[in-house]
Amino acid sequence: MTCDSPRGPDTKTVSGGASASGAAVGVAASRRLGREFGKLWTASSTSAIGDGISLTAAPLIASTLTDDPRLIAGVTMALTLPYALFGIPAGVLADRVDLRRSMARIDFFRGGLVLMFALSVAFGWAGLGVMYGCFFLIGTCETFFRNASQILVPSVVADDRLVDANGRLLGAQTAANQFVGPLVGSALFVLAPAVPFGLDSVTFFVSAVLLTRLRTTTPHDRVAPAERPGLLADMTTGARWLMRHRLLRNLSLTAGAINLVYTGSLAVLVVYAHKVLGLGDLGYGVLLACQAIGAVAAAKLSPLLVRRIGGEWTLVCVVTTMAVGDAVIWQTSTAWVVGFALALGACASITWDVVVVVLRQTIIPPSLQGRVNSIYRLFAWGAMPVGAGLAGVVSKGLGATAVYGLGAGIMAAVAVRLVIGARRHWFADAQAQKL
Template sequence: MTGLLQHRGFVKFWVADAVSMVGSAVTGLALQVVAVVTLKASGTEVGILNAARWVPYLLFGLVAGVIVDRYRRKPLLVGADFARAVVLAVIPVAAAFDVLTLPLLIAVVLVFGTLSLAYDAAHQSFPPSLVPADLLMPANSRLEQSAAVVQTGGPVLAGALIKLLTAPGAILVDAASYLVSGLLLATVRPRTEEVARGTDQPRHLGREIREGLRWVYRSSTLGPLAVTSHVWFVFQGLLTTVYVLFVLNTLALGAFWLGVIYAFGGVGSVIGATASGWAGRRFGVGPAIIACRWVAPVAYLTAPLAGDTTFGIVLLCAGQFVFGISLGVDSPIELSYRQSITPSSLLGRMNATMRSLNRAAIVVGAPVGGLLADHFSTRTALWVGVAGMVVQAVLLTRSDFRHARLTPAP
């Protein structure tokens, strides 16, 4: 930890990241409440709304990776934050003038998703220019810990703000958080070059995209990790959409209890992120991540078994807590592994390929979840999601990824 604090650029990046995540946690819940409670959206419409944020990843994700490898990452981060602050402010303004509709909400989310795509591609490629290679695992663990802390308090804060300010008003908090984040990021000074020499010159877009795809999918370890991650996100998108409908409509527990349940996921993430470095060293990258992939279906198994009783709420909280642990352990190890084996000139394309296609998978899973909930039931849809999570765990377990270890980037 002491070593990381000596790198002021990383500390500012860390703080900026935490500030924006607080706002994002508020908006993540507030958007769902706006759709379900304020606009009376159906399950299918909620699925479309959830998918809308990730459509840009499907359409432009690979191009974003090329841009991140060609140009400096800091201006992309700062610009995306400022733009997202403006875009999100449209929602409370529209609500104030009573012109907020589901199509407008979806349009705002689409634009927001496009800006987030640019930010995310640069975000995961920025830490290697802020800290030396031997501090990448601790750096990613700290970022995951702060994210986990936000996941713990964010949903509860969101529930309180929604009650105090209404859901559109709470989204204004997120807009302000992006503004603060952008100002902080503008003061960051990278310790090394953000882009490999020569890669900021115009080249052949198609060839660069193919280079990124080959690097990911032809690797005996990154390939299986990428493919099973795509499957994971299809069913996570399904589960996330149905989970909100299940808690708010089927169990009728309300936004406050939804926030409390999600907060337990944040507590689990804090614990998992704290233990991730130890788990990666003790068990190795492959075994540690595979174990987390098996925990996910076990954690979600609690949802379709829960009812609207006190025991049901406890069961939901326990499931999110266990799921949070799996995410907290998995994320820093996976990201550090990807960063450690990938050359700087390919970091943007590698991260964009993985992250963009993962998010694009939500475009498939979220609407399917809504359709299953509308045409069958939320419990049936949850069972489908659990089964899908088992499939991705089996596939990764049987792949060469089980032999993955941290190695220096070439």
């Protein structure tokens, strides 16, 4: 899971199938936040299970092909590199196309891609090169999909309910992605390595169908096709807007530092679990599942915390908690303590997303959401492949525990920076500018 991510490193934010229990909870959610939000919640929560299954099995396959942490971390690098390469064009396209139709086509493509990868695993063709190529393409699709999905949330929920809606959506996605998914994925991997990916491909196909059933409002100020400037001009417009907005500019750089640490820590977690904690493949899945406890807590805690102490000081608490979590993992080799630290980190990450995503949804003009968000993510997500690569190098040279020690130091420095911003009333100034 990363900052400004409905997930972990990757969930299908507006997608998935519906189980009986998921539908029941979705109906309950819809009574409070609207029927369309209930559809979105049910679909995305169920779909996140498929991603959790696949993203748990991928490092396990890589660890059977090599014991070099740099090559294992390469899977995460391949998945996140497109965020830096294609983030800006994806944001421009998100402001130009029919979002639901484009997202459905992407999910059909990803479903076919993951299905082919599952077959390659089943027949023994899936080497590291095949894995890198497959996950690079998945990440490329996800770059557009994530941008588009966040733009849709304000189209199904009123502005004054965005904190609650994003909290429930992100919390449920993470619980499915990092609790049910890892447990099922690690168990299915033990049964047969290809099965987790086959199941994930099904969720992509179901997602594509359900996207056509979601009814959203269309922003009234989208630029008509005949009036649109060129792609380069569109990119420049988004960059200028973000660079002039002090708060969002600073938050994008801060999110980059956080994602550098968080992605790196997850990229070598399988190595840490096997070599330091002595866990097997199923134990690794259980360790990942511990994050869901924090995600569920965040869904309830984050709106209360924001209302009690404000968004600025909530972010200070978030990053301080992340620093403490990394320090705990650095200093211990007890599995249950590490699981508790991962739960803390997940709770903090979801809370960050709730605060910052809502801030962007309310401050950025609707017609610029895609373009400005793409520039924001260039800084925030562009650090992810760098973090994965650096973590692999550090783990190879100094051991996996060193990754978490360095992460704790970086997070402590970021927390100090956020304290300075909170004392200067960043959020209040931003709201005043908007008014």
